[in-house]
Amino acid sequence: METARRELWVEEPVGRRRMPDPVRTAAVRAVLVTALTLGLATVAFFCSVTGSWLAFPMVLGSIAGTIVATWAVLDVWVTRQVWNQRHGVVSxxxxxxxxxxxxxxxxxxxxxxxxxxxxxxxxxxxxxxxxxxx
Structure with a gap:
C-alpha cells in the first residue's frame, strides 16, 4: 500500500503582489488606531448609558481618536501615492x-x-x- 506524502507547506500563487513595507506599516498603524478608536467609542457609549462620570472624557477621547484615525487612513493613501511616484507607475x-x-x-x-x-x-x-x- 502506497501512501502519498503530504507537504506541510504548499506555495500557492497570489493574485496580488505584497504591499511595499512603508505602505504596509502605515496600514497596520491605521488599523490599530481605528480599532482603538472603536473601542473608545464603545466604552463612551456604555458609560453614557449608565450615567458614569467617565462618559465625558471617553467621548472626548473618541472624538480625538476619530481625528487621529482619519489622519492615519490618509497617511496610508499618501504613503501609497508617494511610493508609486518614487518607484515607478503601475503599468x-x-x-x-x-x-x-x-x-x-x-x-x-x-x-x-x-x-x-x-x-x-x-x-x-x-x-x-x-x-x-x-
Missing part, C-alpha cells in the same frame, strides 16, 4: 510609461551597438586605444 496595457521605457531601451541598445562597432573598428586601425605602440 497598464495602455500606459504611456511602458511605451516610453520600450523606446528608451531600444535607443540604449542602438547606442551600445554603435559604441561596440566603433571600438572594434578603432582597435584594428592606427593603434588608437592601445596602451603601447609595440
Amino acid at each position: 497598464a496595457p495602455s500606459s504611456t510609461a511602458r511605451a516610453l521605457r520600450r523606446e528608451r531601451r531600444a535607443r540604449q541598445g542602438q547606442y551600445a551597438e554603435a559604441r561596440d562597432a566603433d571600438r572594434i573598428r578603432g582597435s584594428r586601425g592606427s593603434g588608437h586605444g592601445r596602451l603601447s605602440r609595440a
